[in-house]
Amino acid sequence: MLTIPASRPNAYTGSPLDRVSDRRDDADFVAAALASKESLIAPVWRSKSLLRGVEEGAPEAVLLTREAAEAVLMAGGHDQSTWALLGLNGGTPVFAVDCSAAEDPLPLLPEGMGAFHDLRAVAGLLPPGEASMLAHARGLMHWRTRHRFCGVCGHTCEPRSAGNAMACTNCNAQHFPRTDPAVIMLVVNGDECLLGHSTRFPNSAMYSTLAGFVEPGESLEEAVRREVKEETGVTVGACQYHSSQPWPFPASIMLGFHAEALSREVTIDPAELRDARWFTREEIRNPEAAGFLLPRVDSIARRLIEDWLEHAP
Numbered sequence: 001m002l003t004i005p006a007s008r009p010n011a012y013t014g015s016p017l018d019r020v021s022d023r024r025d026d027a028d029f030v031a032a033a034l035a036s037k038e039s040l041i042a043p044v045w046r047s048k049s050l051l052r053g054v055e056e057g058a059p060e061a062v063l064l065t066r067e068a069a070e071a072v073l074m075a076g077g078h079d080q081s082t083w084a085l086l087g088l089n090g091g092t093p094v095f096a097v098d099c100s101a102a103e104d105p106l107p108l109l110p111e112g113m114g115a116f117h118d119l120r121a122v123a124g125l126l127p128p129g130e131a132s133m134l135a136h137a138r139g140l141m142h143w144r145t146r147h148r149f150c151g152v153c154g155h156t157c158e159p160r161s162a163g164n165a166m167a168c169t170n171c172n173a174q175h176f177p178r179t180d181p182a183v184i185m186l187v188v189n190g191d192e193c194l195l196g197h198s199t200r201f202p203n204s205a206m207y208s209t210l211a212g213f214v215e216p217g218e219s220l221e222e223a224v225r226r227e228v229k230e231e232t233g234v235t236v237g238a239c240q241y242h243s244s245q246p247w248p249f250p251a252s253i254m255l256g257f258h259a260e261a262l263s264r265e266v267t268i269d270p271a272e273l274r275d276a277r278w279f280t281r282e283e284i285r286n287p288e289a290a291g292f293l294l295p296r297v298d299s300i301a302r303r304l305i306e307d308w309l310e311h312a313p
């Protein structure tokens with residue numbers, strides 16, 4: 001099968017941060033970073049990110065100084081706020097802080113700091129590095145707030161490694177942030193590709209690539225073949241890796257493939273899909289004329305489709 005190269009970086013990649021994973025356990029370094037007036041803080045409130053300019057259609061990430069974030073850091077009266085060191089931007093430490101304990105965090109911030117929004121709604125309009133940084137903050141804080149107790153013995157966990165790990169206070173088990181692999185694949189057959197309309201799509205006209213989670217003990221290629229078979233009944237042969245897209249909403253990474261169909265008959269799984277069918281290149285080039293919508297421009301699904309249009313013979 002033809003290798004189709006990725007034409008451009010995927011959304012949520014390109015963070016400017018040096019993650020300094022080798023310095024997270026250096027207590028002096030972390031304490032100095034925490035105390036520094038220069039440090040910046042990306043607040044996360046109930047999985048939403050602080051942004052301004054959203055109404056104007058020109059969103060930008062808002063990072064707070066230590067001083068501006070003081071009240072938010074104390075929100076909820078925790079003796080230990082949920083924070084984590086994301087990394088260094090240039091030399092500047094950047095932290096994520098979860099301020100979900102506050103019923104409304106905006107009054108705790110200086111004026112003009114924007115508002116909390118779902119990052120996914122505006123990520124395509126943000127500078128790529130900002131989208132990546134905010135996705136990092138959101139994914140890490142989601143993991144932190146859901147791993148307060150040990151999965152081994154059930155006792156309380158406490159943060160380690162500048163908030164990038166949790167350790168059990170009873171059995172000392174170490175817990176690390178999870179990233180669940182999901183495969184996303186454009187199934188192709190000659191001049192046509194297979195797209196599905198998921199039962200989860202809010203827009204009734206949208207057709208997109210198939211996707212699903214990798215299961216334990218399964219290779220990525222096996223997951224591609226299983227998911228396509230389960231959802232559409234189509235048999236897949238060769239699979240070619242294309243690119244990946246972080247998807248920490250809450251904890252995934254999308255691994256993109258082009259997959260060659262060995263059969264054509266489509267039998268959908270109605271629990272997953274409302275419809276799936278073969279589209280010609282001509283239809284993909286003119287979705288309006290064909291009466292359907294392609295996935296969003298900033299999605300890896302769209303990239304798999306566009307790169308196939310560009311590169312396939």
Ligand SMILES: [Zn+2]
Binds near residue numbers: 150154170171
């Ligand atoms: Zn434990």
